[in-house]
Amino acid sequence: xxxxxxxxxxxxxxxxxxxxxxxxxxxxxxxxxxxxxxxxxxxxxxxxxxxxxxxxxxxxxxxxxxxxxxxxxxxxxxxxxxxxxxxxxxxxxxxxxxxxxxxxxxxxxxxxxxxxxxxxxxxxxxxxxxxxxxxxxxxxxxxxxxxxxxxxxxxxxxxxxxxxxxxxxxxxxxxxxxxxxxxxxxxxxxxxxxxxxxxxxxxxxxxxxxxxxxxxxxxxxxxxxxxxxxxxxxxxxxxxxxxxxxxxxxxxxxxxxxxxxxxxxxxxxxxxxxxxxxxxxxxxxxxxxxxxxxxxxxxxxxxxxxxxxxxxxxxxxxxxxxxxxxxxxxxxxxxxxxxxxxxxxxxxxxxxxxxxxxxxxxx
Amino acid sequence: xxxxxxxxxxxxxxxxxxxxxxxxxxxxxxxxxxxxxxxxxxxxxxxxxxxxxxxxxxxxxxxxxxxxxxxxxxxxxxxxxxxxxxxxxxxxxxxxxxxxxxxxxxxxxxxxxxxxxxxxxxxxxxxxxxxxxxxxxxxxxxxxxxxxxxxxxxxxxxxxxxxxxxxxxxxxxxxxxxxxxxxxxxxxxxxxxxxxxxxxxxxxxxxxxxxxxxxxxxxxxxxxxxxxxxxxxxxxxxxxxxxxxxxxxxxxxxxxxxxxxxxxxxxxxxxxxxxxxxxxxxxxxxxxxxxxxxxxxxxxxxxxxxxxxxxxxxxxxxxxxxxxxxxxxxxxxxxxxxxxxxxxxxxxxxxxxxxxxxxxxxxxxxxxxxxxxxxx
Numbered sequence: 001x002x003x004x005x006x007x008x009x010x011x012x013x014x015x016x017x018x019x020x021x022x023x024x025x026x027x028x029x030x031x032x033x034x035x036x037x038x039x040x041x042x043x044x045x046x047x048x049x050x051x052x053x054x055x056x057x058x059x060x061x062x063x064x065x066x067x068x069x070x071x072x073x074x075x076x077x078x079x080x081x082x083x084x085x086x087x088x089x090x091x092x093x094x095x096x097x098x099x100x101x102x103x104x105x106x107x108x109x110x111x112x113x114x115x116x117x118x119x120x121x122x123x124x125x126x127x128x129x130x131x132x133x134x135x136x137x138x139x140x141x142x143x144x145x146x147x148x149x150x151x152x153x154x155x156x157x158x159x160x161x162x163x164x165x166x167x168x169x170x171x172x173x174x175x176x177x178x179x180x181x182x183x184x185x186x187x188x189x190x191x192x193x194x195x196x197x198x199x200x201x202x203x204x205x206x207x208x209x210x211x212x213x214x215x216x217x218x219x220x221x222x223x224x225x226x227x228x229x230x231x232x233x234x235x236x237x238x239x240x241x242x243x244x245x246x247x248x249x250x251x252x253x254x255x256x257x258x259x260x261x262x263x264x265x266x267x268x269x270x271x272x273x274x275x276x277x278x279x280x281x282x283x284x285x286x287x288x289x290x291x292x293x294x295x296x297x298x299x300x301x302x303x304x305x306x307x308x309x310x311x312x313x314x315x316x317x318x319x320x321x322x323x324x325x326x327x328x329x330x331x332x333x334x335x336x337x338x339x340x341x342x343x344x345x346x347x348x349x350x351x352x353x354x355x356x357x358x359x360x361x362x363x
Numbered sequence: 364x365x366x367x368x369x370x371x372x373x374x375x376x377x378x379x380x381x382x383x384x385x386x387x388x389x390x391x392x393x394x395x396x397x398x399x400x401x402x403x404x405x406x407x408x409x410x411x412x413x414x415x416x417x418x419x420x421x422x423x424x425x426x427x428x429x430x431x432x433x434x435x436x437x438x439x440x441x442x443x444x445x446x447x448x449x450x451x452x453x454x455x456x457x458x459x460x461x462x463x464x465x466x467x468x469x470x471x472x473x474x475x476x477x478x479x480x481x482x483x484x485x486x487x488x489x490x491x492x493x494x495x496x497x498x499x500x501x502x503x504x505x506x507x508x509x510x511x512x513x514x515x516x517x518x519x520x521x522x523x524x525x526x527x528x529x530x531x532x533x534x535x536x537x538x539x540x541x542x543x544x545x546x547x548x549x550x551x552x553x554x555x556x557x558x559x560x561x562x563x564x565x566x567x568x569x570x571x572x573x574x575x576x577x578x579x580x581x582x583x584x585x586x587x588x589x590x591x592x593x594x595x596x597x598x599x600x601x602x603x604x605x606x607x608x609x610x611x612x613x614x615x616x617x618x619x620x621x622x623x624x625x626x627x628x629x630x631x632x633x634x635x636x637x638x639x640x641x642x643x644x645x646x647x648x649x650x651x652x653x654x655x656x657x658x659x660x661x662x663x664x665x666x667x668x669x670x671x672x673x674x675x676x677x678x679x680x681x682x683x684x685x686x687x688x689x690x691x692x693x694x695x696x697x698x699x700x701x702x703x704x705x706x707x708x709x710x711x712x713x714x715x716x717x718x719x720x721x722x723x724x725x726x727x728x729x730x731x732x733x734x735x736x737x738x739x
Contacts, residue, residue, distance in 0.1 A: 063502035159383045163405070163720070233496060234568060242391045242494045243724050324562070326569050327496025329721045330405055 006302050009125030036128060044117060044266060051265040053079040055319055062323040086261075089254035094157055097251070101155035106252065106259035108148030113266040115141040120273050121195050123283045123303040134195035135183050138274055139176070142229070145267065146172040149231075149238060152260070153248040164247025167330055168231055168238030174337040175235075178225035181345040185211070185218035185352050186278045189361065199282040206281035210362040214352045219279045221345055223317060226275070228333070230267040233322035237330055268318060269311065276310035283307040379403055387416050391494050391724045394734030396708075398723070405719045410712045418738040425698040430456050430530055430665045433698070438524040440702060441736035443483040444678035446475045449528040451685045451700075454609055455674035456530040457659075459667040459689065466611075466653045468532035473611040474545065474648050475528070476676075477641040481552070482511045483679035484634045484641075487731045491631070492563050494728035495572055500563055507555055514544050530665060532658030545649050549642055556638060564635065573628040577714035577726040580625055587713070588706035591681025592637060593730055596630035598623040603677040615647045627729040634731070666693050680704055680731055704736040 015035075019028035053068065053075065060067030068075030094102065118128035119137055131137045146169060153165020187193055189211055190201040201207075208215050228235035239247035249260045276282060283303030287295045328336070355361050386397035395416035401408040421440060425433050430452065437448040450472055457464055485508040492500020512522040518538040519527045527534050563569050579589070584597035594601045602619040604612045620636040622629035667689035675684045681703025688697040707730050714730075715723040 059499075063499050064506055065502060159381060167405075236496070237721075240496065240721070242496060243721050245389060323499050325497060326492065326563070326566060326572060327721070328568055329572060329719060331719065332568075332571055 007124045012125060040114070040117060040128065044114060045262075047269055048262040048265050049079045049083060051269060051315070052082070052261070054315070055265070058316065058319045059323045062320075083258065086258040087255055089257075091254045091256060092251075094251045097157040098155035101151045102251075103256070105148045105152035105155060106256045106263075108151065109145050109263040110148075110259045110266075112141055112143075112145035112148065113263045113270060115144075116270045117266065119195060120270065121199060121277060121282055122307055126304070127196065130194065130196050133193045135187055135193045135198070135278070138195075138270070139180055139183065142267065142270060143172065143176055145263065148263075149248050152252070156248075156251040158251050160244045160246075160250045161248050164238045164240065164244045164250070167240075168248060170330070171231070171235065171237060171333060172229055174334055175225045175228040175341075178221055178337060178341045178345050179229055181342070181349055182218045182222035182225060183274075183278060184349055185215065188349070188352050188356055189215070195277055195282070198278060199284055202281040202284050204287055205362055206279065206284070206286075208279045211352070212355070212361060214348050214355060215279065217344070217348050218352070219275065221341055221348070222275055222279070223314070225337070225341060226271040227318055227321070228337070230264065230271055232264070232268060232318060234325035234327050235333060236322075236327060237333060240327060242327075268315060272314035272318065273307070273311045275314045276307065280310045280314075281306075282310075380408060385723070386413075391727070392734070393490060393728075393732055396732065396734045396737070398711075398727075400720070400723065402720065407715055407718055407720065407723055409716050410723065412708055412711055414708065414734070414737045416738065417735050419735075421739045422698055422700060426694055426696070429693050430667070430695070433695075434529050435524075435526045437700075438526055439735060440700065440739055441678055441680065441683070441704065441733050442523055443486060443733055444479055444680065444683075445523065445525050446472070446479040446528055447676050447678040447683060449526060450476060450610070451674050451676045451683050453528050453530045454676065455672045455685045455687050456665060456667060458674060459670065459672045459687070460530070460665065462531060462659050462661070464532050464659055465656045467655045468657055468659075469611045470648050470652045471533060471537055471657070472528055473615070474645050474652075476610070477644045478511055478514065478545070480641050480679045481638055482508050483731075484638050485511070487634060487679075488559060488563075491728045491731075494724045495563075495569065497563065497569075500559075503555075503558060503562060507552055510548050510551065514541065514548060517541070517544065529658075531661040532656070534658075536657040542649055542652070545645065549646055549649075553642065556635075556642075559635065564631075570628070572721075572725055573631060573729070574626060576627040576718065576722055577729070578624070578626045579710065579714060581623075583713070584625065584710075587710040589681070589710055590706065591678070591703050592620075592633040593630055593707050593710075594681065595620055596622050596633045597625035601682065603675050603682055607675060609674075609676060611648060612644075615644050617644050627725055630729040664693050666691060667695070678703060680733065680736070681707060700739060702736045702739065704732050704734075708732055708737055 016028070016032065019031050023031070057067040057075075068078035071078040071081050093099075116138055119131060119134050121127040121130070149168045150165045153161040153168070156162070186198060186207050189207055190198045192198060192201070202210075208219050211218070231238045239249070244250070249257055252260060283306050285295075285298035285301055285303070285306055287298060380401055380403050382399060382401050384397060385400055386392040387395040392398070397413040397416065399411040399413060401410070419439070421436050424436060428436070433452055434449050437452055438445045440448055485504045489501040489504025489508075492498070492504070515525060516522050518541045519525055519535065579597045581598040584594050584599045589597065589599065590601045598621055600619060600621060603609075604617075605619045617640050620633045620640060622633055667687065669689055669691040672687040672689065673684065675682055682701070683703055684701035686699040686701070687695045690696040711727055711730065715726045718726070
C-alpha cells in the first residue's frame with residue numbers, strides 16, 4: 001500500500017496508546033472494548049436499516065415503481081420511520097407458546113449476525129478481530145442463526161411457523177456444505193484462512209481473475225449457496241409468504257419481528273462482504289498486472305470505498321435474482337444442493353488442488 | 364362435506380399426520396376460501412375446500428328484482444368477468460322477449476368481453492406469479508391491466524363493476540375515444556405481452572414448478588365439469604364462443620386454444636395464448652363497429668313470457684350459464700347460475716393430493732379461482 005494515510009491501523013494504534021498512557025491496562029482494555037462494541041452497534045444498525053431501504057428501492061426499479069419517496073429526500077428517512085413504528089408496536093404473546101424460547105429466539109438470530117460482523121475487514125486495519133481461522137469463524141458463527149430460526153418456529157405454537165422452521169433447518173444444513181466448499185477454493189489458492197492474509201494475497205489481482213474458471217465457478221456456487229443459507233429468494237422457503245404467510249416469524253410482532261428482519265438483511269450484508277473479501281479482493285483496489293499508472297490511480301480510491309463498492313455489487317446481484325425468480329419447492333431445493341451444487345463443488349475443489357499443485361494459476 | 368364427516372376425518376388421522384387451515388384469511392386463496400389440509404410432513408394427504416364465507420344469496424335475491432336490477436347483481440359474482448356476467452342475463456332475457464339486438468351493440472359487447480378477458484388474464488398472471496414466489500410479476504400485470512381499466516372508466520365510469528351491458532343492448536353509447544384508445548392499447552400490449560414470457564414462462568424454476576404438476580386427463584376434466592382454460596388445458600374442447608356463438612363471435616376468426624398435457628403448465632399456456640387470441644378478436648372488430656342505435660327499444664318493465672330460458676357464455680374462467688324460470692311476471696320465478704369456478708374448485712383435491720404445500724398453491728393459482736363466483 002503506497003498510501004499509509006488510508007491505513008486505519010495508524011488511527012487505532014494512536015487510540016490504543018492514548019488509553020494506555022492515561023489509565024491502567026485493564027481499564028484501557030475495557031474502554032477499547034466499549035468503543036469497538038458501540039461502533040459496531042451503530043454500524044450494524046445503520047447498514048441494516050439502509051439495506052432495507054436499498055432493497056425497497058431496487059425492487060421498485062425491478063417492478064416499474066418509484067419505491068419510498070415521501071419521507072425525506074428520496075425516501076431516505078422512510079426506513080427510520082418504519083423502525084420507530086416497529087418499536088412502538090404491541091408485542092403480542094401467543095397462547096400456549098414456549099415463552100422462554102419464544103423470547104430468546106430473535107436474540108440468537110441477531111447475535112449470530114452480530115458476531116459474524118466482527119471479523120469482516122472493512123478496510124486496511126479496520127477489522128474487529130483478525131482471527132487466523134477467519135473463514136472458519138465466519139462459517140461457524142453464521143450457522144448459529146438457524147438455531148434461532150428453529151426455536152422461533154418450534155416455540156410459536158403455530159403449524160405455519162413450524163413448517164417454515166423445519167424447511168429452514170433442512171435448507172441451511174444442506175447449503176452450508178456448499179458455502180464451505182466454495183470458500184475452501186480460495187483457502188486453497190491463498191493458503192490461509194486468515195481474512196487479512198487472503199486479502200493481501202490479492203494485491204496483484206483478485207482471486208476471481210487469478211484463479212481461472214474454477215474460481216469463477218466457486219464464486220457462482222458461493223453466491224447461490226449463500227443466498228440459500230440466508231433464506232432469501234428464490235430460496236426463501238422458510239418465509240414463503242404465499243404458502244406459509246410468513247413462515248417462522250408468523251407470530252412475532254414489534255421489536256422481536258424487527259430483530260428477525262434486521263438479522264436477515266445483515267446476513268445478506270455479511271455474505272456479500274465475505275464474497276467481496278474472498279473472491280473480489282476485499283478492500284484491495286483493482287490492479288492489473290504491470291499497468292503501473294493505472295494501478296497508481298486505483299490506489300487513490302480509499303480501501304473502504306473499494307470494500308463497500310464490491311459488497312454493494314454483490315448485494316445487488318442477490319437482490320436482483322430475488323426479485324426476478326419464482327421460489328423453488330423444498331424438494332427441488334434439496335435436489336439442487338445434493339445432486340448438483342455439492343458434486344460440482346467437490347470436483348471444483350479437486351481441480352483447484354490440482355491447479356495449485358502444478359502452479360497453473362496467476363501468482 | 365358434512366360437519367360430522369369432517370370431525371370423523373379429523374379424529375381418525377394417522378400418526379404424524381396433521382391438519383392445517385389454509386384460509387379463509389391467507390394470501391394465496393385469493394379471497395375468503397378455506398382449505399382444510401391434512402399434511403404428512405410437507406406432503407398433502409387430502410384437502411377439503413370450504414366455501415360459503417362470502418355467500419350473499421344472489422340467486423334468491425334475484426327472485427325479487429326486475430331484470431334490469433339483476434344486471435347489477437351479476438357483476439358481483441365474477442367481478443373479473445363483469446361484462447360477460449352482464450351479458451349472460453341480457454342474452455337470456457333477449458331470447459325470451461325475442462328482441463333483435465342492434466349489430467352495433469353486439470360488436471361492442473364482443474369487444475368488451477374480450478377486453479375483460481384480457482384484463483382478467485392479466486390479473487391472473489400477476490397473481491399466479493406471486494403465488495409461485497415472484498412478486499415482480501404482480502406489478503407487470505397490473506401495469507397493463509390499469510390501461511384497460513382506464514378505457515373502461517372513460518367509457519362507462521366504472522373500473523370493476525360495470526353494469527354496462529343490459530337487456531336490449533348497452534346502457535349508453537361508447538365514448539368517442541373508445542376505439543382509438545383500444546387500438547392504442549392493442550399496439551402497446553402486443554409489445555408488452557412477450558415480457559410476460561421473458562419474466563415467467565422461460566424461467567427454469569417456473570417450468571420445473573409447473574410442468575407435470577396436477578395432471579388431469581380429458582375424461583376426468585369432463586366428468587368434473589371443468590370448463591374454460593382449465594378444461595382446455597386438459598384437451599377438452601369447451602369454448603362456448605366457438606361451439607355456440609353469441610353476440611358477434613360468429614363474425615370473427617379465432618382459434619380455440621387447446622393443450623393436451625392437462626398439467627399446471629398447460630393451464631398457464633392456455634391463458635397466455637388466449638390473450639393473443641383476444642387481441643386478434645378485438646382487432647378484427649374494433650374498426651368495423653357498425654353505426655346505428657346502441658340499444659333496441661325496450662319496454663320500461665320487462666315481463667318475460669312464461670317458460671324456461673337458458674343461455675351460456677364463455678367468461679374468462681369457463682362456461683357461465685343462466686337458467687331463468689319465468690311465470691310471466693316482471694321478476695324471475697327462479698334464476699340459477701351455473702358458475703365456472705364452482706366446478707373448477709372441486710377438482711382441487713384430485714389435483715393436489717400427494718403433492719406438497721407449495722404445489723397446492725401453484726395448482727389453486729392455475730385454476731384461477733374467484734371466490735365470490737363460487738359462493739354467489
